[in-house]
Amino acid sequence: MDHRLSEAEAADLTGERSFTAGPPHRVGVELEWLVRDAADPGRPIAGPRSDRAIGPLEAAGTLPGGGKVTREPGGQVELSSRPAEGLAACIGGVETDLALVRSALARRGLAADGDALDAGREPLLVVDRPRYRAMAAYFDGNRSGMRIMCSTASIQINLDAGEETGRFGYRRRWALAHRLGPVLTAAFANSPLLDGRPTGWKSTRQASWARLDPGRTRAVDGDDDPRRAWARYALDARLLCLRREPPADWSAPHGLTFRRWLRGRCTEREPTVDDLIYHLSTLFPPVRPRGWLELRMVDAQEGDDWIVPLAVATMLFDDPDATAAAWEATEPLTRGRDRPSWTLWLRAARIGLADPALREAARACFAAASAALQRGDAPDRARDAVAEYGRRYIEPGRCPADDRLAADPSPPVTADLEVRS
Template structure:
């Protein structure tokens, strides 16, 4: 990753990112110190980024699997240039491909959410137009809503090791890799203290998490069948390896909590020379590796790679990456972008959001239980049909609207998108998942295949 400034690095998710290898074994104290120093870049919030994933469907036969060669051909037709962190589309968004054939665009960090949205919208238009020329369409949904064969389309040793690790316990890891998609918002970590401090932002994001799950729930189907949950994607994540999908405790110093979390997580990948598998021994934590339980001493590069295999709801990467929102149809990712940035970067809105979310803050939440608490389960199952979550969502949308109003004309488009979403969904006790369920009940396809033009 190429740093753009202290506080936020290039927003991307390519698995090949690797630190420079060092031959010296890494000590446990050095690992904790390193993690505490790099995962929260301190400074006034100044940049924001957004990532959006889509499933790829055949435009004529959406239930047919898309051959990897066909997807590769469409990707090869895109007007990309090589950046330091992977292929970039004309407006600077990084293009990546996920194991199940999903595609992702990660915006470059921008000074305002409006600029961020403009950049990703432009590159999304290029992506969908090129795919349309190849008879393919993008679908924004937290899980693939159609019954299609799910394949591991990538054979990188990382993904093969991940598949092996997750399938030791249950099938949900493979479902996650091949059948889920998200919209992610990335914000700066914050200052050392004050109203925009890293500790305060860390706590607010975790309180806001179940509200975001509920408001933007968009995955009620899996393999063509209703699961009984509005965000099946959230349930899939919650049933995987808890050492990497639970949130750390959100009280105390976030840097210390995160550093301990990283070391206590099980190792998925042990990188080895070409031709050898990267599969890690069962039950090996990174702390255990540092204490001599691995096949060789752990290095700083191993620690850096291990960090990329952790998937909590909020992931520190210098900046803070929100991972709990389902993929949205069309340009719907603009709404969580507007909501989160308005609540996080406006001190008055942040204070009011804490007050509005206070009823959701229970002691059990702070004891390293999310996303396993009843609240997260209700968010995934009932979404904003749950009265408590609906009230919290409406309060947060209203606060974000007032924050955007204070910014005046530049924020007008995102403010309109936010208001339209609030009126269509939480104000009516609905979420995007309900649109998919309505389509199923009417006999229509439970997804909107995006047209070529934005």
């Protein structure tokens, strides 16, 4: 039963729930896809059409491969895998379920698009739920907010937090996730266009997150104790929404942080454990702890290239030799700190692998991941996909955004996307 929370209890509960210690062995992935009209890609997709295409899969619950399908506010399709025992099982399950998703869309004349940002269509709230209406109200007047909600797609990689101590402890894996974050941002940047024009960023999606609401979207500040750092971040973040009984609106009081709510600054009602747990689901830093670690910095990729960031990240975290190599490769990025500065995250989003330090780190990390894939029982398609991506992008210091920019020589338009470090 819910009870009144003290500030200390809320901090302790946040840390405990967000880092579940244990031997790392599971892997999962969440794939977001923009949805296009197969015959007219620029045509907006209305809610009823999206309902008819994806609604039956949502209602079915768990799919044959173990995953689940949901929809994001703008009608983006999200396929969430089950927590799998290893890379091969994860890929196999996702491929089974993704085939169903693509088939369901095709029957309605729709297609899953691998763009990370809808560069042409205006943001449109397609899925009408109290949470999404409250989010839209929270970001009222902020174009980046509606863009993030309705017009972006990403690949989220989920890995166990790690053991309580040691080389595979959650503290070390938390630090490694932040070291690798800018590298993965740069290597897979795939959203350089907006309104049909270059923005000056290789990952406009990540730039949009960065400028949106720093207290809930930027990386968590460094701390020797990740549980303590995450609790501080979470309690100091503003409420995105406040759940109420239908048909009441979920909009939160302006400027109310969870810490202020705990201190009695909202007279509507007192916060509960359930409120805290829900609040944690509304925080979106590039590395988010939810018992496991969510890596949220990777842009969506075309076709089956989603396999590449999944395979690379899994090897760099779970293969001992690859982990050691990744730690060494990212050491120059930290400048004597445990993790890179936020400035480096922004540089990764802006220029990708044109940054020499990020390029060298990416090459070393891909080499380590490729070697680990060769040693293990990874499927051939994962080995081949990583090797091909490395040849196509990592070795020449490119990313998918460069392909899109090569096809569009227009000068950049950056006024809407300047981000302070």
